[in-house]
Amino acid sequence: MNYIALKMLMGDRGKYLGIVMGLTFASLIMTQQPAIFVGLMARSFSFISDVGLPDIWVMDPKVQFVDDIKPLQDTELYRVRGVEGVDWAMPLYKGMIKARLYDGTFQTCNVTGLDDTTLIGGPPVMLKGKLEDLRRSDGVIVDIDGARDKLAKKPTVNGGKPVPLDVGDTLELNDRRAVVVGIAKNTRTFQSQPIIYTTYSRAMLYAPRERKLLSFVLVKAKPGEDIARLVQRIRDTTGLAAYTQDEFKALTVNYFLKNTGIPINFGISVLLGFIVGAAIAGQTFYNFTLENLRQFGVLKAMGTSNWVLLRMILLQAVLVGSIGYGMGVGLTALFGYAMRNTILAFKFPWQLLVFSATGVTLIVAFAALISIRKVIKLEPAVVFKG
């Protein structure tokens, strides 16, 4: 009977494709839009991920997310270093500084100042030069996206492409000379400004004069130290905010979730996708069953039980659901692959597969349920009606 169920389903290609396309669309929307959303949210904490090495981030208690800089006094660094269980604690500067470009225009840049000695907090991938080159006079490292785009030099010929900033080129940061000694690859952040790395002491020179300039203290726990307890100890001892990497990421994401319309916008897209997908697939599947009601009646008259008919409909539903889901997820994966080198945010964790599988299952289950109800209530005597 399974064979008959499948032939009934696939024999009418137009309707079969209609159901599969509806589910593909629903599955696509339910994975692609959330994947962009997750990608965007991940960008909000990509700086924390890129820094990577420290166990704990220490900052002003009023900080709400990673780009919400509320500087500390330099002396806080020493207080953190004095907390029991701290293996090392390094300063990190993060701030916006205007760079004067070749052609005299200005571009605001996201400047990160790394501990002069250890250079902890540097970029994850160096494309040109070495991290240690930061120790050279006036050395800065620029991220590749910034170098190619906002910091790029004017085209050499009219109508040509801008020339990417390269090792050896110079900039002016707050009227001070900065020489590009390396090009790095960063994870894209939520902000579009170019990222410039330099040493902490040089960042202090570039940054506008302020009484406090220390953005974060990066802390590594001693081997075997309980991180959660150390976090609490730092908070208790210094009165500062201290978070593990994951806690700081969560703080940042939660800020964006609560204070921006991004989740609502994407939520609406996903909901619309679900509703439209459910409407198309559910309606088409239900219509398909209605149109085949007489065939089901014939099978019933010939001695097919309700249980077998139910299995046939479930098989049809599971098949179109699986194919639609697979195609939707596949298209999303292709989309992500095609967009991997673009500015578009995209992250496709396994949880999204579960989410969309649940959504498609709900649609298919609903469509199958109303169809099954119709078939079970069907009087086999309907076959004798003209």
Added chain:
Amino acid sequence: MTSSELAVKCRQLVKTYDTGDQKITALQGIDLDIHLGELMMLVGPSGCGKTTLISVIAGILDQDSGQCDVFGVDWLHLSSKDKLLFRAQNIGFVFQAYNLLPTLTAAENVAVPLIINGMKRQLAVRKAAELLEKVGLAKRAESLPSQLSGGQQQRVAIARSLVHNPRLIVCDEPTSALDHQTGIHVIELLKSVAVASDRALIIVTHDARIFDYADRIAKMDDGRIDSVAVVTQHSQFNKEVENVT
């Protein structure tokens, strides 16, 4: 004729439809016997209860009261499961609108009753193809119903009604959708391949052209059997029936 030679025995069959506002009594105490080896035709005007009667006889509709035995088994005494099984094994159907599954080939359509009875598909299709040969459609076994003419579709439906070797075949207007010549061919085929000493045929029809092929004709009106005539008397009967229909 003893009751053991009866294929169908109906006694005081009553069936009422509740349409909400009113109750329509479709069968008002039907008494009817159909013998093994017999081709019985049910005739009568539209709405006289013919279709309701064959639905009850075929076990796809429950009567309100009365008795309907098919091969000595009272439908009302069977559980739903046993009823399905009995129907699957013992009843064959031929419909006015053929009711072939449009996405299955002719051979697959014919194989459906065997598959319902648990036979493996490949074997069932092979057996179905053999039967298609018997009804003159060997070359059309792989055709879809939409690729067949009305007459050919009805021949496929006849093959389907016979493939599982049922003991009772119920036909609802098998020729009324066909032109004269094709209708005659179909009824001749039905008579030649379906009538057997261990089997009975009931044909509901309005089609006076095929009355001659019946062994007996039961004339129904207003939910009752008016008369049952043996077809050797058909000349007179035909006239009467034509007046009724």
